[in-house]
Amino acid sequence: MGSGLLASLAFGDVLTIINNFLLLLGGIAALMIGINMMGNNLEKAAGRHMRRLMAKATKNRFLGVGTGAAVTALVTSSGATTVMIVGFVNVGLMTLTQAVPVIMGANIGTTVTALITAISTTGGGIETAAIFAFLAFVGVMMNMFAKKDMLKHVGLILAGLGLIFVGMTTMTSSMGELMAEKIVSDGQLVDNPIASAVKDMFAAIGGGGGKLTWQIPVLFILGALLTGLVQSSAAVTAIVMSLASQGAVDMQFAIFVILGTNLGTCAVALLSSLGTSVNARRAAFVHFSFNLIGGILFIVPLSFHAVSGALVSFLQSFIPNVAIQIAVFHMFFNVVTTLILLPFQNLLVKLAMCVIRDKKGAQSDGGEEDETLDYRLLKTPAIAIGQTRKQIIKMGQLAFANYKLSLDMLLSGDLSRSEDFAAREKHINEFNHYISSFLVKLSLEPLSQTDEKKLSSFYHVTSDLERIGDYAENIVEYATTAVKDKIVFSDHAQEEIRQMDYHLTELYKNVELTFEKINLNYMSKVDEEEQATDDMCAQMQQSHLRRLSENRCSPEAGAIFLQLAIGMERIGDHMTNIANSVKPYAHK
Numbered sequence: 001m002g003s004g005l006l007a008s009l010a011f012g013d014v015l016t017i018i019n020n021f022l023l024l025l026g027g028i029a030a031l032m033i034g035i036n037m038m039g040n041n042l043e044k045a046a047g048r049h050m051r052r053l054m055a056k057a058t059k060n061r062f063l064g065v066g067t068g069a070a071v072t073a074l075v076t077s078s079g080a081t082t083v084m085i086v087g088f089v090n091v092g093l094m095t096l097t098q099a100v101p102v103i104m105g106a107n108i109g110t111t112v113t114a115l116i117t118a119i120s121t122t123g124g125g126i127e128t129a130a131i132f133a134f135l136a137f138v139g140v141m142m143n144m145f146a147k148k149d150m151l152k153h154v155g156l157i158l159a160g161l162g163l164i165f166v167g168m169t170t171m172t173s174s175m176g177e178l179m180a181e182k183i184v185s186d187g188q189l190v191d192n193p194i195a196s197a198v199k200d201m202f203a204a205i206g207g208g209g210g211k212l213t214w215q216i217p218v219l220f221i222l223g224a225l226l227t228g229l230v231q232s233s234a235a236v237t238a239i240v241m242s243l244a245s246q247g248a249v250d251m252q253f254a255i256f257v258i259l260g261t262n263l264g265t266c267a268v269a270l271l272s273s274l275g276t277s278v279n280a281r282r283a284a285f286v287h288f289s290f291n292l293i294g295g296i297l298f299i300v301p302l303s304f305h306a307v308s309g310a311l312v313s314f315l316q317s318f319i320p321n322v323a324i325q326i327a328v329f330h331m332f333f334n335v336v337t338t339l340i341l342l343p344f345q346n347l348l349v350k351l352a353m354c355v356i357r358d359k360k361g362a363q364s365d366g367g368e369e370d371e372t373l374d375y376r377l378l379k380t381p382a383i384a385i386g387q388t389r390k391q392i393i394k395m396g397q398l399a400f401a402n403y404k405l406s407l408d409m410l411l412s413g414d415l416s417r418s419e420d421f422a423a424r425e426k427h428i429n430e431f432n433h434y435i436s437s438f439l440v441k442l443s444l445e446p447l448s449q450t451d452e453k454k455l456s457s458f459y460h461v462t463s464d465l466e467r468i469g470d471y472a473e474n475i476v477e478y479a480t481t482a483v484k485d486k487i488v489f490s491d492h493a494q495e496e497i498r499q500m501d502y503h504l505t506e507l508y509k510n511v512e513l514t515f516e517k518i519n520l521n522y523m524s525k526v527d528e529e530e531q532a533t534d535d536m537c538a539q540m541q542q543s544h545l546r547r548l549s550e551n552r553c554s555p556e557a558g559a560i561f562l563q564l565a566i567g568m569e570r571i572g573d574h575m576t577n578i579a580n581s582v583k584p585y586a587h588k
């Protein structure tokens with residue numbers, strides 16, 4: 001009957017239906033853009049604070065739940081938070097046990113977005129939408145004309161919030177037109193074929209107000225699949241709210257789809273865990289098992305029509321708006337599931353460890369896996385920048401260790417550790433490669449001006465560290481030549497080399513502190529030691545000429561000594577460059 005009616009509609013009526021359908025798609029797009037815009041800019045505005053918040057989350061499980069909820073409410077996506085946590089576990093910022101409460105809290109935080117979208121359906125939605133549309137306009141103006149990064153981000157946060165409401169209102173309005181029981185066609189009131197077809201489809205799987213039996217797993221899987229496809233439980237929840245607001249589905253239909261959306265959010269985290277450490281994969285599995293167990297705990301009692309009916313009646317008794325009923329149920333489900341499963345946190349960890357076992361011969365957490373940069377951290381650029389700094393510090397420690405080893409080989413004439421030097425040099429080159437690759441990926445992400453300055457400086461810092469490694473290789477070559485040709489430095493020459501090494505060591509200590517702590521208070525000591533290396537280089541050259549004129553030094557030894565003095569002075573220059581790289585973004 002629906003297709004016959006559709007054929008009988010006037011051309012103008014068909015265009016109206018098409019326009020409403022296009023507006024529905026546009027509303028969904030505006031909603032998802034708003035969610036992403038608000039989340040991304042909240043992360044930029046508060047990225048540093050989010051990192052501190054995550055660090056505090058390791059203290060106790062309740063603080064972990066609160067942290068997960070707060071961060072997810074900010075980034076408006078439990079999937080994004082869980083991907084972030086998988087990344088943290090993978091690089092050793094968080095243990096698996098510490099991650100579990102945060103994952104639970106993430107599920108609670110995602111319900112905030114559902115509540116925000118539900119509010120836009122109250123009071124007819126027009127007044128609310130108008131207010132938030134104006135808020136979006138104010139946000140865009142702030143972003144265009146504000147000079148400070150923070151104000152620009154706040155502007156885009158407001159614009160994103162406004163788009164969420166505008167998108168939801170557009171969806172509700174267009175859905176109302178599409179789902180109207182009657183429409184006027186050629187001056188006559190006729191059944192709406194679109195509404196009839198949609199309602200018939202939902203009625204066929206239990207959405208028409210009848211008792212739900214075998215349809216329950218279908219509805220649950222439908223919610224999970226839709227969420228997995230669009231990668232946003234908030235967007236799917238908003239669509240269900242819009243359908244329910246127009247009477248296309250009833251509340252008993254909606255609650256099982258909502259239960260499925262929670263499981264669907266696991267898809268992103270599970271996919272992101274592929275290729276990570278064992279514990280990172282376990283973190284993703286904990287997210288999956290938590291949502292699956294929670295869904296089963298609710299599905300079993302709600303499968304009885306009397307129980308689900310009583311729940312719906314209870315919600316309707318104090319919440320007149322069906323969209324808010326759905327949002328409240330969504331939050332209730334996640335809070336109750338967390339309260340039930342939080343005491344069994346260790347059992348969830350053990351379950352994950354049983355399902356995902358350690359590979360034989362694999363390194364445990366804290367081994368070489370910790371020396372990688374996880375591309376999942378790109379979702380949170382501020383944290384990715386901080387983790388990159390840690391890896392650069394490790395690269396610097398390797399480069400300086402090789403310099404010290406090369407000098408020891410030269411002064412002692414012992415080349416037995418050449419293989420150790422070569423292995424570390426290879427590791428330095430690998431560090432430089434993957435840090436540079438990560439920086440390229442990170443540069444494509446939206447960054448604050450401060451983070452852009454940090455990222456730009458990191459390219460130069462890794463280059464300076466690689467050059468320090470190259471000079472260390474040169475010193476090994478001098479050592480090899482000296483051993484081969486039986487060249488020995490005089491006691492005075494060796495003392496000058498050790499004095500130069502002392503200044504380089506002091507310089508390195510203060511450079512590392514400056515770079516690690518982003519603190520310019522160490523710069524005075526850096527400048528002092530850098531000048532000392534310049535003066536020492538000049539002194540070594542003068543002493544060499546004096547010894548050469550007094551026939552106390554062979555030309556072969558003198559050539560190596562001069563090259564060494566210049567090389568060590570240039571190592572000092574590269575170290576100083578690293579300290580100076582902090583100046584453009586250090587807090588004054």
